[in-house]
Amino acid sequence: MFILLGMPVVQIVIFGFALTNEVKNSKIAILDNSKDAATASLTAQLDASRYFDLEKNLVSYSQVEEEFRKGKIKLAIVFPRHFGEDLQHFNKAQVQLIADASDPNTANQLTNYATAIIMDYQDRITDNRKLPYTINTEMRMLYNPQLKGAFNFVPGVMAMVLLLVCTMMTAITIVKEKELGTMEVILVSPMRPQLVVIAKAVPYLLLSTINIASILLLSVFVLEVPINGSLVLLVFESILFILVSLSLGLLISSRAESQQTAMFISLIGLFMPTIMLSGFMFPVENMPLPLRIVSNIVPAKWYYSIVKSVMIKGLGLSGVWKETLILGGMMLFFLTMAIKRFKIRLA
Amino acid sequence: MRTLKFLLRKEFRQIFRDPAIIRLILIMPVIQLLILPWAADYEIKEIKLAVVDHDHSEYSRQLINKITSSGYFVLTDYSSSYEQSLEKIEHDKADLVLQIPQHFEKELVKEDAATLFMAINAINGVKANLGGAYLRIIIRDYNREVRMEWIQLPRFSPETQIEVASSNWFNPLMNYKYFMVPGILVILLTMVGTNLTAINIVKEKEIGTIEQINVTPIKKYHFILGKLIPFWIIGLFVLTIGLTIARLAYGIIPAGSFLTIYVFAAVYLLAVLGLGLLISTYSVNQQQSMLLSFFLMMIFVLLGGLYTSIDSMPEWAKWITRFNPVSYFIEVMRMVVLKGSRLADIKYQLLVMAGFATAFNGWAIFSYRKRG
Numbered sequence: 128m129f130i131l132l133g134m135p136v137v138q139i140v141i142f143g144f145a146l147t148n149e150v151k152n153s154k155i156a157i158l159d160n161s162k163d164a165a166t167a168s169l170t171a172q173l174d175a176s177r178y179f180d181l182e183k184n185l186v187s188y189s190q191v192e193e194e195f196r197k198g199k200i201k202l203a204i205v206f207p208r209h210f211g212e213d214l215q216h217f218n219k220a221q222v223q224l225i226a227d228a229s230d231p232n233t234a235n236q237l238t239n240y241a242t243a244i245i246m247d248y249q250d251r252i253t254d255n256r257k258l259p260y261t262i263n264t265e266m267r268m269l270y271n272p273q274l275k276g277a278f279n280f281v282p283g284v285m286a287m288v289l290l291l292v293c294t295m296m297t298a299i300t301i302v303k304e305k306e307l308g309t310m311e312v313i314l315v316s317p318m319r320p321q322l323v324v325i326a327k328a329v330p331y332l333l334l335s336t337i338n339i340a341s342i343l344l345l346s347v348f349v350l351e352v353p354i355n356g357s358l359v360l361l362v363f364e365s366i367l368f369i370l371v372s373l374s375l376g377l378l379i380s381s382r383a384e385s386q387q388t389a390m391f392i393s394l395i396g397l398f399m400p401t402i403m404l405s406g407f408m409f410p411v412e413n414m415p416l417p418l419r420i421v422s423n424i425v426p427a428k429w430y431y432s433i434v435k436s437v438m439i440k441g442l443g444l445s446g447v448w449k450e451t452l453i454l455g456g457m458m459l460f461f462l463t464m465a466i467k468r469f470k471i472r473l474a
Numbered sequence: 475m476r477t478l479k480f481l482l483r484k485e486f487r488q489i490f491r492d493p494a495i496i497r498l499i500l501i502m503p504v505i506q507l508l509i510l511p512w513a514a515d516y517e518i519k520e521i522k523l524a525v526v527d528h529d530h531s532e533y534s535r536q537l538i539n540k541i542t543s544s545g546y547f548v549l550t551d552y553s554s555s556y557e558q559s560l561e562k563i564e565h566d567k568a569d570l571v572l573q574i575p576q577h578f579e580k581e582l583v584k585e586d587a588a589t590l591f592m593a594i595n596a597i598n599g600v601k602a603n604l605g606g607a608y609l610r611i612i613i614r615d616y617n618r619e620v621r622m623e624w625i626q627l628p629r630f631s632p633e634t635q636i637e638v639a640s641s642n643w644f645n646p647l648m649n650y651k652y653f654m655v656p657g658i659l660v661i662l663l664t665m666v667g668t669n670l671t672a673i674n675i676v677k678e679k680e681i682g683t684i685e686q687i688n689v690t691p692i693k694k695y696h697f698i699l700g701k702l703i704p705f706w707i708i709g710l711f712v713l714t715i716g717l718t719i720a721r722l723a724y725g726i727i728p729a730g731s732f733l734t735i736y737v738f739a740a741v742y743l744l745a746v747l748g749l750g751l752l753i754s755t756y757s758v759n760q761q762q763s764m765l766l767s768f769f770l771m772m773i774f775v776l777l778g779g780l781y782t783s784i785d786s787m788p789e790w791a792k793w794i795t796r797f798n799p800v801s802y803f804i805e806v807m808r809m810v811v812l813k814g815s816r817l818a819d820i821k822y823q824l825l826v827m828a829g830f831a832t833a834f835n836g837w838a839i840f841s842y843r844k845r846g
Contacts, residue, residue, distance in 0.1 A: 131765065134765070134769045137769075138769075138772060138773070141773065141777070141791070141794070142776055142777075144788060144791065145776075145777060145787045145788060145791035145794075146776060146781075146782050146787075147599075147782060147786050147787075150783055150785070150786055151785070151786045152785050152786060153783070153785050153786075154785065192643075195643060195644070195813060196809070196813050196814065196815045196816075196819050197815070197819050198805060198808075198809045198813070198815065198819070201785070219637065220637070221637045221638075221639060222637070222638055222639070223638075223639045223640070223641070224638060224639070224640040224641070225640070225641050225642075225643055226640065226641070226642050226643065227643060227644060227813075228642035228643060228644055228645040228646065229644045229645050229652065229653055229808050229812035229813060230653050230783070230808075231642075231645060231649065231650050231653060232650065232653075233783055234642050234645075236600075236604075238640045238642075239607065241638075242638050242640070245638055260582060260583070260586055260587075260617070260620050260621045260624055261586065261587045261588075261617065262582065262587075262588055262589075262590060262613055262614075262616070262617045262620070263587060263588070263589040263590070264589070264590050264591075264592060264609075264610055264613055265589055265590070265591050265592065266591075266592045266593075266594065266606050266610075267591070267592065267593045267594070268594055268596035268599075268602055269563065269593050269594060269595050269596055270595060270596055270597050271596040271597050271599060271602075272596065275599065276599060278596075278597050278598075278599070279597055279598045279599065287772075288772075291768065291772075295764065295765075295768065296761075296765075299760070299761050299764065300761070303760070303761065383494075384494060385492065385494070385495070386673070386677075386760045386761070386764075387492070387495055387670075387673055387677070387760075388492075388494050388495055388498065390669065390673065390760075390764050391495065391498045391499075391502065391669065392498070394665070394669065394764070394768055394771075395498070395502050395503075395506075395662070395665050395666065395669070396502060398665070398771070398772075398775075399506050399510055399658070399661065399662070400506070400509075400510070402775075402776075402781070403510045403513045403514060404510075404513055408514075408781050409513050409514050410598070410601065412520060413520075414512065414513050415512055417512075418509070418512050418513050421509070422513075432566075435597055436564075439597055440564055440597075442564055446564060446565065
């Protein structure tokens with residue numbers, strides 16, 4: 128009970144703060160073969176930026192690979208000999224960036240950031256004269272002007288926590304009755320079995336509603352993610368999503384014979400696909416077509432999209448009716464499947 | 475030793491008695507390993523662009539052409555009202571709006587400067603940042619072309635120029651799967667291992683068979699070892715299947731040696747299985763132990779550095795990752811598979827893991843005795 132209520136709270140806080148796609152404080156090493164004023168000031172600027180932390184000054188090229196292999200650094204910057212002199216006399220100098228591309232995404236971003244810092248430096252030493260025919264650009268970041276990671280991750284974590292807790296708990300409680308044999312007692316009683324099964328899910332519906340409330344309170348007051356749309360709509364959609372998860376749990380329970388199996392399906396079977404296919408870690412539009420199709424059957428994908436729309440963009444029901452209908456359809460499908468399978472077991 | 479042999483026989487029999495669970499242990503990781511890495515692609519491409527063109531000039535057309543032919547952007551909407559394109563963003567039909575003001579061309583030519591406006595959907599901050607940066611690069615390029623048109627080359631005095639040559643080591647093709655597959659394999663292995671052990675002892679408690687064991691002369695460490703070894707073997711087996719899939723389906727051949735991977739995995743499995751047993755000895759029923767292991771698993775996985783870089787986390791979160799066995803294994807797997815790190819390079823991680831293994835298992839034996 129304590130875990131059930133406390134877990135989502137702890138998770139939303141930890142993940143809301145700790146998860147970010149942004150790359151910062153990456154460790155870098157610098158191999159300075161020139162050691163002059165120009166390289167010193169460039170090094171200082173790289174170190175001062177929030178993207179990089181200077182971990183080590185290297186003395187020879189062979190050290191670069193060694194450092195990479197130890198896994199300490201993500202980027203190495205190599206200044207050739209006479210960097211400053213070349214810059215002064217020939218107006219031209221070279222610098223080499225070596226990125227650890229085992230993580231291509233980070234490598235890309237780091238190379239971009241480092242290049243930008245070097246370009247900045249270059250601009251500063253060029254005369255700051257105005258060039259003719261200049262196109263200026265003005266940028267506005269909509270919905271999330273500070274580019275906070277929480278705006279993206281809070282809806283995602285909400286979807287994940289609700290789905291997994293609800294599905295797993297319903298699936299397990301029912302299978303437990305089967306395992307212990309108490310299910311048979313209930314089945315021979317005059318109660319309609321469907322009602323019994325549905326009644327099992329109700330306490331979790333209540334519990335989850337409390338969870339939604341605490342998650343929303345936390346995200347607004349602690350993580351400072353605003354609720355721009357209607358709160359009523361958001362709660363309604365969340366309850367719908369919980370119902371979907373509960374029905375999915377019922378469906379799993381109608382198939383699984385032991386708690387272990389039920390847990391395996393609901394945890395290992397749902398956990399990773401939910402993280403990876405719902406779109407909050409990896410953009411769905413980047414996936415190859417077959418996976419984009421598969422992602423449509425992941426309930427969390429739709430809920431994630433709804434929460435983003437309602438909570439952050441502030442859209443009304445007219446903006447999310449499609450997703451709502453799909454979730455409703457999923458719920459009906461899971462529920463009828465679960466009840467049908469349950470009847471078969473009776474016979 | 476003989477006791478242990480009997481215990482092992484019992485455990486294996488118990489595991490193989492339930493064919494459903496065996497199927498799940500083997501099939502679930504395989505399917506996930508085959509499907510999920512395809513989903514992992516951070517590379518931002520096909521950014522949906524809505525253009526609001528108030529100018530309708532030669533230049534605005536040229537610019538739009540240049541942007542769409544870059545390959546990063548897909549023009550999804552072309553309208554003449556900002557409100558209309560904002561609506562597109564609201565409905566995820568567009569990620570980015572580029573507004574070209576009236577008299578853009580005229581101002582650029584006559585007044586030497588003109589301004590373009592961009593509005594970006596920034597819910598996903600990184601995507602917004604990159605999209606904006608790409609667009610700015612293209613616009614700067616275009617700007618240069620325009621300048622060339624109007625100014626003869628020699629009038630440009632040679633500017634200071636720092637050439638940046640960048641190279642990408644270890645994964646020159648920038649294949650994201652090389653990065654994800656080893657990590658996903660670690661997670662699947664961990665989930666299978668922890669969950670199986672976490673509910674194992676509890677199950678005996680629930681069914682009541684643990685009391686039968688308690689009254690036999692089986693030593694406590696025999697009991698724990700008997701639980702540990704079968705799952706340890708299964709874990710190594712799952713790892714082998716996973717590595718085979720990585721090889722066959724994704725063409726990933728570790729740059730380092732398999733021996734390094736297996737040495738670390740062997741110690742790592744002892745640690746996670748020990749953690750599972752520890753959870754198991756403290757829980758009263760299966761439900762509780764599942765919830766607990768699920769809770770830990772979520773934190774381990776999301777803070778394990780698989781999806782988001784540990785370096786970017788705040789200081790307190792980095793401290794949590796230091797107690798997270800998953801983050802060590804993911805790091806080691808990537809080091810060995812991609813960079814060819816040797817045992818000497820992963821000495822530190824190996825020692826920490828051995829520490830975890832001793833601590834968790836010792837604790838599990840200790841707390842089991844207290845109940846016994």
